[in-house]
Amino acid sequence: MKIHVTDREGGEHEVEATNGWRVMEIIRDAGLPITAECGGACACATCHVYVDPAWVAKLEERGEEENDMLDLAFEVQENSRLSCQIMFDPSLDGLKVTLAPE
Amino acid sequence: MSTQPIRTDVTIVGAGPCGLFAVFELGLLDLKCHLVDILDRPGGQCAELYPEKPIYDIPAISVCTGQELTDKLMAQITPFEPTFHLNQMAESLEKTADGWWRLTTDIGTVLESKVLVIAAGGGSFVPKKPPIKGIEDxxxxxxxxxxxxxxxxxxxxxxxxGGGDSALDWALNLQPLAASVTLVHRRDEFRAAPDSVNKMRALVAEGQMRLEIAQIASLEGADGQLSGVVLKDKERGEWPLACDTLLAFYGLTMKLGPVAEFGLNLHENLIPVDTEKFQSSTEGIFAIGDINWYPGKLKLILSGFHEAALMAQAAVRVAYPERKIRFQYTTSSTDLQQKLGVA
Known part of the structure; x- marks a missing residue:
């Protein structure tokens, strides 16, 4: 299973994904530059990504806490997510995300 | 505005859980501590990032929040009367002619000690800066x-x-003296204290304050002087808003900061230490908690506690090489219990 990550310079990366991991953890484990300062506690907004519009509806909706934390992110769009709040499972094989500016 | 140097046994940079527990371990060995932290209260990440989030892996405590852990550590170290220098950042380090470490903070506090302990976690909490082109000008x-x-x-x-307490508090506090205040937030919901939100909404209803549900697209101005901002949102596109000052409150992020210049041979922004004393490449400078690195390092609070205990044993030998050190248990030692104020 894979996810596709576009970095802040536009570089594209195909990354091995593991069932049950947070998308933030998959991105971090691949060595891509995601800050993820709080380590996945939904407490910092430094794992902000844009989800490819084709995938947005396939994800669980943002939780209230995640939406609150996005107030601390920049350039928030409708497809903005905190990647620590997206749990990867096989239905997300092929998910495309872009790292947000920071 | 340097002040008279304060001399103490140990200066600790960072008042997070590891820095606080270091006070305890050092205190049992009769070392007095001064702590420096950029935040306005002790607790580090536990206070700033997860005060209300649960922690489940502190030995013998099934669950506590970041704030509860901080409060418990503060209670535990009370007998040792540590001195806190808050709201300031450790800025420069030098060695005095007579072999003390002289640490100066960004507001001019000068601390001199035989031992320096860096327990700075992920670095100093500093404001997040919006990635808007040219903002640094x-x-x-x-x-x-x-x-x-x-x-x-x-x-x-x-x-x-911004939409949190900082943005709301300053909007309310500055509104009486500013010529105008426009609050810009990405959505019409606020994480701030309900009372502040109500006050803000009342001022907006009275026309005393403007509220724009938007994000900042770009800045306008020249030579460092803002003349306006350009706002945007999905429905309305972009539009200009004249102003002469922008205050941005998007929370804090951690930056290593001046510690990087302390000459400690950093390894990917971490301080390499040995695992016997948790001493850096420089004698008398120790590093514990998230900021250190050694093979097998885990960034766990409990690891930092262990590091603090071993560091203290080494630190007392640096500070008082002539002293004979006896290993004792708090359970059985009247001497330790007296220090803790329980015997």
């Missing part, structure tokens, strides 16, 4: 991330960005 002149003196903003046309 305006910083310090017409773009700010904190308010030092309110009077600086008297008569200004302010744009205040």
């Amino acid at each position: 305006f910083e310090g002149r017409s773009v700010f991330y904190a308010v030092r003196k309110m009077d600086q903003f008297r008569g200004k046309h302010l744009v205040i960005a």
Whole structure:
């Protein structure tokens, strides 16, 4: 299973994904530059990504806490997510995300 | 504005859980501590990032929040009377002619000690800066991330960005003296205290304050002086808003900061230490907690506690090489219990 990550310079990366991991953890484990300062506690907004519009509806909706934390992110769009709040499972094989500016 | 140096046994940079527990371990060995932290209260990440989030892996405590852990550590170290120097950042380090470490903070506090313990976690918490093109040209002149003196903003046309307590508090506090205040937030919901939100909404209803549900697209101005911001949202596109000052409150992030210049042979922004003393490449400078690195390092609070205990054993030998050190248990030692104020 894979996810596709576009970095802040536009570089594209195909990354091995593991069932049950947070998308933030998959991105971090691949060595891509995601800050993820709080380590996945939904407490910092430094794992902000844009989800490819084709995938947005396939994800669980943002939780209230995640939406609150996005107030601390920049350039928030409708497809903005905190990647620590997206749990990867096989239905997300092929998910495309872009790292947000920071 | 340097002040008279304060001499103490140990200076600890960082008042997070590891820095606080270090006070305990050092205190049992009769070493007095001064702590420096950029935040306005002890607790580090536990206070700033997860005060209300649960922690489940502190030995013998099934669950506690970041704030509860901080409170418990503060209670535990009370007998050792540590001195806190808050709201300031450790800025420069030098060695005095007589072999003490002299640490100076960004507001001029000078601490001299035989031992320096760096327990700075992920670095200093500093304001997040919006990634807006050219914003750095305006910083310090017409773009700010904190308010030092309110009077600086008297008569200004302010744009205040953000939706948390900092943004709301400053919008309310500065509104009486500013020429105008426009609060800019990405959505019409606020994480701030309900009372502040109500006050803000009342001022907006009375026309005393403007509220724009939008994000900042770009800045306008020249030579460091802002003349306006360009706002955007999905429905309305982009539109200009005249102002002369922008205050942006998007929370804090961690930056290593001046510790990087302390000459400690950093390894990917971490301080390499040995695992016997948790000493850096420089004798007398120790590093514990998230900021250190050694093979097998885990960034866990409990690891930092262990590191603090071993560091203290080494630190006392640096500070008082002539002293004979006896290993004792708090359970059985009357001497330790007296230090703790329980015997």
